[in-house]
Structures are given as structure tokens and as C-alpha cells.
Amino acid sequence: MVDIENELRHCCTAESDALMNAPLGYLNDTALQRLVPAEAIVRLESVSKVYPGRHGAPVSALDGIDLAVPQGSVLGVIGRSGAGKSTLIRLVNGLEKPTSGRVIVDGADISALPERALRHARRSIGMIFQHFNLLSSRTAAENVALPLEVAGYDKAAITARVDELLSLVGLADKRNRYPSELSGGQKQRVGIARALATKPKVLLSDEATSALDPETTRSILDLLSRINAELGLTVLLITHEMAVIRSIAKEVAVIDAGRIVEKGDVFDVFTRPQHPVTRSFLADETGRALPPYVADRLRPEAAPGTQAVVRIGFRGPHATDPVLARLARDLNIETNILAGSVDEIAGRPCGTLVIGVPEASLEKTLTFLKHYGLDTEVLGHVA
Amino acid sequence: MSPEMIRLLAGATGETLLMVAISAGLGTLFGLPLGVFLATSGKGELFAAPWANRVLGVVVNATRSTPFIILVVAIIPFTRLIAGTSIGTNAAIVPLTVASTPFIARLIEGAIREVDQGLIEAARAFGASPLQIVLKVLIPEALPGIVLGLTLAVVSLIGFSAMVGAVGGGGLGDLGIRYGYQRFMPEMMLAVVVVLIVLVQALQSLGDILARHLNKRIRHA
Known part of the structure; x- marks a missing residue:
């Protein structure tokens, strides 16, 4: 006979659910970590961004965004194109300045840093891009070396670090290839190695898999998951694909028209979506649509x-x-x-x-x- | 052709090459930073200085719209100030440099503007300073285009250098005018034209090969 009372006691939160009832495979470090509130390494506090409009009327890209990315987590921001997600991710490394509000990364107010200090802070914030943005005139190894040259590392240190990074992303044998000789997935691996060169604490991913086929997307997401787990690197990614969120993120924020309309644990948001925009993103997910x-x-x-x-x-x-x-x-x-x-x-x-x-x-x-x-x-x- | 003619032809070719090489070198020396500045100082760009950008743009356009032969005459006082004289091969280098600098600057500006904006964003994202972006990203990435532009500039300079013959500069143009035209020596005129054609062909091929070698965007077999 099933003890319903006992079952119910275990159901008070998703976390305790996972801990008490999960088969052993699901009882991982992540579930344990979630019981202890982690320090937010990236924090956006009532951030707004208004662009001067081309024909008079200013355009509001972000409106009162509050977002905290806990240390060591993978947070995905999903939104349609034009929802403001590109602006959001560029605020985190200061490529864009907020019109109002604060952007705190690892304790420093990125939005208020002078240019020189900002450049220094950016070394601890890696970024990867949809179109990879590799230098065509440099080989894979030389591309990875670039942030280290910029940061003033000496030659021996650069060579050692580049070898280490190319091995990490599985491209040790392609070190002397130019980007034009690499596939899309390989180019993104070089992009990831380059983003990790200066040992950042946060990795920003700007639609990093949107230009890749599904199989390559999976391998890149696996690599990002591995880096998150092994290096403890915090990942903030933006995407328009729910599949990306479900396979890598632990937390998700849904952004629409410059506002965060829903955020929370990926599992909760997927299984109990509240906002219509979230539901529309989930509409294509299997089992939700009626035949x-x-x-x-x-x-x-x-x-x-x-x-x-x-x-x-x-x-x-x-x-x-x-x-x-x-x-x-x-x-x-x-x-x-x-x-x-x-x-x-x-x-x-x-x-x-x-x-x-x-x-x-x-x-x-x-x-x-x-x-x-x-x-x-x-x-x-x-x- | 007489040995005397060959001697004259060789001497004139040497003078032309010297004039072109020095003025192209100086033109690049001044034109490269000018071109980089023009390409990066627009509104919202790396070294944003929209006013300086506009003023320099006007100066560059003004120099480029002056016909070369008029420029040569118009800047004679300046030429005298720099070279001490306004006649001869050395003096000709001054107007050649003045004419090639804005031309080279525009070519370099064009090549640099072709560089993908995403690369600038990536470089900013990993903490590169504007100067580092220019030296480590923009110039290396634009190099194939810059080489093609400089080839074009050198070929144009060969043409310009023939014109300075008209105002007492040396070189192949001077030889062609004085011997070929004024002394009615069609064979000398023909020889000068042939040498110029060979010279231009050789330089253009050299530039193309170099640019192709530098361009890693295309897969090489």
C-alpha cells in the first residue's frame, strides 16, 4: 500500500523532492548546492537602457531589469529577437552602459568603472559570439593567444596556456589551422578557448550555438556544461532556443519587450510556465501540444x-x-x-x-x- | 638601340624607381596613421573625434581633387623649403609624397572599414585598448586589402612620376618628353612606354601575389 501522507511530506519543494526521492543518479552536487543560497557573481539592479531614437522618439531596450546570477551556475536568458537580450548581455562586460541602474560583476560596479579599470575587469569576463569573431589572419593558437598578448603575458606563459586551452576544447591537433580551415563547431571551440584564456570567472555566451547545426550545438553545449562543472565557471547565456536552455541551464529568465516576465529554476519554469511568452516558447516542446x-x-x-x-x-x-x-x-x-x-x-x-x-x-x-x-x-x- | 640610349633608359628607370619608392614609402608613413584615424574616428568609433574626422576628410578630398600637374606647380614654395630646389628628381619627391599621402590614406581607410565589426567587439570584450585593437586586430586583418591598395598607389605614382618630367623632374617621363617627343626619337618613346608597361605589370603581379599570400580568409590548397 502506498503511503500518501509520507509522499506528500516530501513534496514541499522541488529541491527536497530531488534530494529525498531522486534515484541516486539525480542526487548530484547541483542539487546539494541549491540548498545553500550561492553568492551572486553577476547582479543587475533595476537596469534600464534607452537608445536615442533615430527619428526623435527614444527607444527603450531594457526596462527595470533585476537579475542575479549565482556563482557557479548556468543562467539562460531566453527571448525573441528584439526583446533586449543582446543589450542585456553586453551590459555585463560594459560593451554597453546602462541608462540607469547598476551592473555588479564580482563586486565591481561595471557601469561606473573608468575605461582602463573596465578593460582590466573584462579579463575576468569571457565572451563567445554567434559568429565566433575569430581573426582570419591568425591561426587557432594565435587567436587563443590574443587576449594573453593584450594582457601582457610573456611568450613562454602564452605558449603553455594556449596548449592547455586547445587541449581542453579538443583542438590540440588543429593549433596551426586558420579559421577558414575549421568547421563551425571547431571555430566556436577556438572561441571558447579564447574566452577562457585569461581565466575568467564569468562566461557570457551570445547566441553561441545559433549558427550551428543541432549535432554541433549539442557538442558545444556539452563542452560548456563540462567547463561549468570542472572549472566552476559561471555561465550567462542568451538564446532564442528553448532546447539550449533545457540542455544546459539550471536557471532561466524569460525576457520580453525589455522586461523579465518570468524567472526561476529551469525545471519549474518548464513544467509550470506562468507567462504567455514562456508558454509560447514551450509550445513546440514535446508532449505539451494536444494532438x-x-x-x-x-x-x-x-x-x-x-x-x-x-x-x-x-x-x-x-x-x-x-x-x-x-x-x-x-x-x-x-x-x-x-x-x-x-x-x-x-x-x-x-x-x-x-x-x-x-x-x-x-x-x-x-x-x-x-x-x-x-x-x-x-x-x-x-x- | 645604341648603348647611349640604353644607358639613358637605365638611368631614367633608376630615377623613376627611386622617386616612386621614396614617395610611396613616405606616403605610407604619413598615409597609414591618417587612414587609420579616418577609419576609426567617426561618431561612436574607437577614437571617436567626429569633428577632426570631418576636417581631415575635407583636407584629404581637397588634395585629391587637385590635378597633379597643378599641385606640383602650386606647392613649389613648399617644395623649395623642403628640398632646397624645385627642379630635379629629389625635388619631385615632395609633390609626389604630398599627392600620394591622402590617396594612400583613403585606400587604407577603405581596407580597415572592411574589417568585420564583430572582431572589434570581441577584442573590446577581452580587454584590448583602442591602440591594441588597431595594431593587433585592424591592421593585421586589413593587411591583404592594404597591400592591394598600396600596389594601386605605387602604380599611380609611376604615372605621376612621369608627369614631374614636365617641370624638370627626372625619370622615364622626362626621358620620353625630351628625347622621344622634343628630339623626334620615336624608338626612345617606344622604349620608355615598354619599360613603363613592364614595370607596372611586374609591380601589380607582385602586389597580387603578396596580398593572396596574406589573405587567410580563402582556403589555400
Whole structure:
């Protein structure tokens, strides 16, 4: 017999969920770290950015942004083009100055630093770009060496560091190739090695995988995850692809029209999106969209002969619970599976199941599911 | 052709090469920083100085719009001040340099403006100073374009150097005018033209090869 009370006690927060109920594989350092609030290494405090308009009216790119990136985390900012995410990431290394508000990186107010101090501060903030931005006149090794030359390292130190970095990104054998002789993925690896050259504490990723094919994207994201885990480097990335967020970020901020409309743990935002913009980004994710044969016949009111359509959200350890079997066994309610998927987000399992329930059993079913800590949503009724 | 003619031709070729080499060298010396400044001092750029940029732009355009033969005559007092005389090969170097500097500056400005803005952003992002960006990013990346521009400038200078013959400068132009035209020696005129064609062809090929060698944007087999 299942002890519902005991189950419920464990369900108070996502964190404790992951810790107490997760199979061992999911009980990683990240879950433990999350219990201790980490110091924010990047902090934006009510930051606004207004550009002087070309024809009189000023254009507001960012409006009252508050954002904290905890030390050692991977935070993804997602937004449509023109939402202000490029401006946001450029504020962090001072390529853009805020119109108002403060940008604090590693304790220093980037927005107030004089030029010389800002250049010095930038050595501890690496950046990678959508179009890689490598010098065509320099080989892979020479490109990686450039930030070190600029920082005034001596030749021997540069050679040693460049070798180390090229090995880290898996390009030791391509050191003397020019960018024109490298593939897109290899160019981005050189970009990453260059960004890491001066041992930064923060890595900014500006749509770093948007110009790459899906397979290359995955390998670059894996590399970024590895760097985050092994070097403890904090990563702030901007993207317009939800897939990037789900595979690498631990926290996400959704930006729309210059404002952050939703932010939080990636798992929470993916499984319980609140804002319409977030939902539209998630619309293409598997299992959220209703199949057309259900969607077309869906009506808002119950009628004789209809059954209720219920979406069940399985989060964390419950994703693999045999809930429907229990429903049938314990309450003798037979359900009809209409759509569903089980997936893994931010390293934690989650699932969506859309079922048809006899109208008479709807209340009992919802109560039963809520007891298991599952999210339920009645989408409508279908004949 | 008589040995005397060959001797004259060789001497004149040497003078032309000397004039062109020195004026191209000086023109690059002055034109490179001027071109870099023109390319980086616009509004919102690395060394933003929009007013200086505009004033220099006007000066450069004014010099370039003056026909060379008029420039030569117009700056005779300046030539005398620098070279001590206004006649001869050495004196000719002064107007050649004055004419080539703004020309080279514009060519270098063009080559530098071709460099991807993303590279400047990347360099700023890893903490490079504006001067470091110019020396380590802009000039190396623009080098193939700069070499092609300088080749064009040298070829133009060969043409200009023939004109200074008209005001007592030496070189192939002077030889062609005095012997070929004024002494009715068509074979000398022909020889001068042939030497100039060979010279221009050789320099252009050299410039093309060098530029191609420097251009790493294209995959070499």
C-alpha cells in the first residue's frame, strides 16, 4: 500500500523532492548546492537602457531589469529577437552602459568603472559570439593567444596556456589551422578557448550555438556544461532556443519587450510556465501540444456523453510513477490516454500526460492525482 | 638601340624607381596613421573625434581633387623649403609624397572599414585598448586589402612620376618628353612606354601575389 501522507511530506519543494526521492543518479552536487543560497557573481539592479531614437522618439531596450546570477551556475536568458537580450548581455562586460541602474560583476560596479579599470575587469569576463569573431589572419593558437598578448603575458606563459586551452576544447591537433580551415563547431571551440584564456570567472555566451547545426550545438553545449562543472565557471547565456536552455541551464529568465516576465529554476519554469511568452516558447516542446484530433473536438462545457480531458504534469521523481495503474486499481477508474511524453529537463525527469476521464469520476480523479503531488489541469471536454 | 640610349633608359628607370619608392614609402608613413584615424574616428568609433574626422576628410578630398600637374606647380614654395630646389628628381619627391599621402590614406581607410565589426567587439570584450585593437586586430586583418591598395598607389605614382618630367623632374617621363617627343626619337618613346608597361605589370603581379599570400580568409590548397 502506498503511503500518501509520507509522499506528500516530501513534496514541499522541488529541491527536497530531488534530494529525498531522486534515484541516486539525480542526487548530484547541483542539487546539494541549491540548498545553500550561492553568492551572486553577476547582479543587475533595476537596469534600464534607452537608445536615442533615430527619428526623435527614444527607444527603450531594457526596462527595470533585476537579475542575479549565482556563482557557479548556468543562467539562460531566453527571448525573441528584439526583446533586449543582446543589450542585456553586453551590459555585463560594459560593451554597453546602462541608462540607469547598476551592473555588479564580482563586486565591481561595471557601469561606473573608468575605461582602463573596465578593460582590466573584462579579463575576468569571457565572451563567445554567434559568429565566433575569430581573426582570419591568425591561426587557432594565435587567436587563443590574443587576449594573453593584450594582457601582457610573456611568450613562454602564452605558449603553455594556449596548449592547455586547445587541449581542453579538443583542438590540440588543429593549433596551426586558420579559421577558414575549421568547421563551425571547431571555430566556436577556438572561441571558447579564447574566452577562457585569461581565466575568467564569468562566461557570457551570445547566441553561441545559433549558427550551428543541432549535432554541433549539442557538442558545444556539452563542452560548456563540462567547463561549468570542472572549472566552476559561471555561465550567462542568451538564446532564442528553448532546447539550449533545457540542455544546459539550471536557471532561466524569460525576457520580453525589455522586461523579465518570468524567472526561476529551469525545471519549474518548464513544467509550470506562468507567462504567455514562456508558454509560447514551450509550445513546440514535446508532449505539451494536444494532438489535432483532440484539439479540434475540444469544447469548454461538459455535455452528455463527453469525457473530461485532463493534463497531468509529472515532475521529478513522480515522472515515473505508475499513477494510471493505481487509479484503475485503487479507485476502479478507467482512463483513456490521449497524448503524453516523459522527458528529462535540467537532469530531472518530467512528463506530461493528457488523459480522458469519465465525467462522473472527474472530481475523484483530480483529488487522487493531487494527493500524489501531481499538477492537473482540465483542458476541456471531448465527445 | 645604341648603348647611349640604353644607358639613358637605365638611368631614367633608376630615377623613376627611386622617386616612386621614396614617395610611396613616405606616403605610407604619413598615409597609414591618417587612414587609420579616418577609419576609426567617426561618431561612436574607437577614437571617436567626429569633428577632426570631418576636417581631415575635407583636407584629404581637397588634395585629391587637385590635378597633379597643378599641385606640383602650386606647392613649389613648399617644395623649395623642403628640398632646397624645385627642379630635379629629389625635388619631385615632395609633390609626389604630398599627392600620394591622402590617396594612400583613403585606400587604407577603405581596407580597415572592411574589417568585420564583430572582431572589434570581441577584442573590446577581452580587454584590448583602442591602440591594441588597431595594431593587433585592424591592421593585421586589413593587411591583404592594404597591400592591394598600396600596389594601386605605387602604380599611380609611376604615372605621376612621369608627369614631374614636365617641370624638370627626372625619370622615364622626362626621358620620353625630351628625347622621344622634343628630339623626334620615336624608338626612345617606344622604349620608355615598354619599360613603363613592364614595370607596372611586374609591380601589380607582385602586389597580387603578396596580398593572396596574406589573405587567410580563402582556403589555400
